[in-house]
Amino acid sequence: MTEFPGLIPGGGDLAAFLSANKRAVDAALTDAGALVFRGFDVPNPHTFDATIEGYGETGFTYEDSLSNAVRTNVTPRVFTANEAPPSTEIFLHHEMAQTPLYPCKLFFYCEVAPGAGGATPLCRSDWVLERLAEQSPAFVARLEAEGVRYTNVMPASDDAGSGQGRSWRSTLSVADEAAAEARLKELGYSWEWLEDGSLRVTTAALPAVRSLEDGRTTFFNQLIAAFRGWADSRSDPNKAITFGGGEPITSEDMAPAIAIADELTHDLNWQAGDVALIDNFTVMHGRRPFEGKRRVLASLIA
Numbered sequence: 001m002t003e004f005p006g007l008i009p010g011g012g013d014l015a016a017f018l019s020a021n022k023r024a025v026d027a028a029l030t031d032a033g034a035l036v037f038r039g040f041d042v043p044n045p046h047t048f049d050a051t052i053e054g055y056g057e058t059g060f061t062y063e064d065s066l067s068n069a070v071r072t073n074v075t076p077r078v079f080t081a082n083e084a085p086p087s088t089e090i091f092l093h094h095e096m097a098q099t100p101l102y103p104c105k106l107f108f109y110c111e112v113a114p115g116a117g118g119a120t121p122l123c124r125s126d127w128v129l130e131r132l133a134e135q136s137p138a139f140v141a142r143l144e145a146e147g148v149r150y151t152n153v154m155p156a157s158d159d160a161g162s163g164q165g166r167s168w169r170s171t172l173s174v175a176d177e178a179a180a181e182a183r184l185k186e187l188g189y190s191w192e193w194l195e196d197g198s199l200r201v202t203t204a205a206l207p208a209v210r211s212l213e214d215g216r217t218t219f220f221n222q223l224i225a226a227f228r229g230w231a232d233s234r235s236d237p238n239k240a241i242t243f244g245g246g247e248p249i250t251s252e253d254m255a256p257a258i259a260i261a262d263e264l265t266h267d268l269n270w271q272a273g274d275v276a277l278i279d280n281f282t283v284m285h286g287r288r289p290f291e292g293k294r295r296v297l298a299s300l301i302a
C-alpha cells in the first residue's frame with residue numbers, strides 16, 4: 001500500500017522545487033492522492049502564493065465557485081479555508097462536489113499550527129468505494145444509476161457562524177432575486193424563497209461516483225459532509241441529501257459509508273510551514289475542531 005499521505009521532506013524554496021520537479025510530483029500525487037511538503041521555507045501567505053505559481057497550473061477562484069462556505073481572500077489565489085468557528089467539525093468531502101463546478105486539486109498551507117486539535121482528516125475515496133461496494137452493493141448501484149441531489153439553505157447575508165453560511169448573493173454572484181433565479185435555472189437547480197429572505201435550493205442530480213482515467217472509481221460526492229454536518233439554524237441534515245430520483249438517502253444507507261471512511265481516515269497534524277497538495281478526485285478532506293489559534297489557507301486548481 002502506498003504511504004498515505006505521501007510525505008516529501010525538504011528545505012529551501014518550495015516554488016523552485018515544484019517547478020523543477022513537476023512531473024515527479026504529479027506522478028507521486030497520482031499514486032498517493034495527497035502529498036505533504038514539510039521543512040521547506042514557506043513563511044507566509046505570499047510565499048504560499050508564489051509556491052502555487054511555481055507549480056504552474058490555472059487557479060479556480062472562490063468567486064466563480066458555488067461553494068457554500070464563507071471564506072476571505074488573502075491574495076488573489078489564496079483564501080482562508082473556512083471561516084466556521086473552531087468548535088465546528090467539517091466532515092469529509094470532496095471540494096465542491098455538491099455543485100457542478102469543482103476544482104481538480106487543492107493546495108493547503110499551514111501558516112499557524114493549531115494549539116490543540118485542528119488536524120485535516122484525509123481519506124482515499126477510491127478505497128472507500130471499493131469497501132462500500134462489497135458491503136452495500138445495492139446502495140452503490142443506486143448511487144451510480146441515479147446520482148444524488150443536495151438541498152441547502154443560503155442566507156440573505158453571509159453567516160460566518162456556519163460551515164455553509166455563504167449568502168445566495170455571493171454564492172450565485174448576483175445582486176437580486178431575479179438574477180438569482182436566472183442563474184439557478186441555468187444550473188438546473190430548483191428553489192424556494194423563504195420568509196426571512198433566505199433561499200432553499202436543490203441541485204440537479206449530480207454524479208456520486210466518479211470514474212478516473214486509469215479505471216479507478218471514487219466516492220466523489222459530499223454525502224458524508226452533508227449528512228453529518230449541514231446542520232445550522234437554516235438547514236436540516238436529514239433533508240440535505242436524496243437519490244437523484246428524489247427518494248431520501250437514510251441514515252441506514254449512510255452508516256456503512258461513514259464507518260468505512262472513518263476507519264480509512266488519516267489525520268494530517270499540521271506543522272507551521274507545511275504545504276499539502278490534494279487530488280480532489282481521489283481524496284476527501286475535512287477539519288477537526290480545534291482550540292487556540294490555527295490558520296490554514298487554501299488555493300484551488302481548476
Ligand code: FE2
Pocket residue numbers: 093094095096285
Ligand atoms: Fe473543503
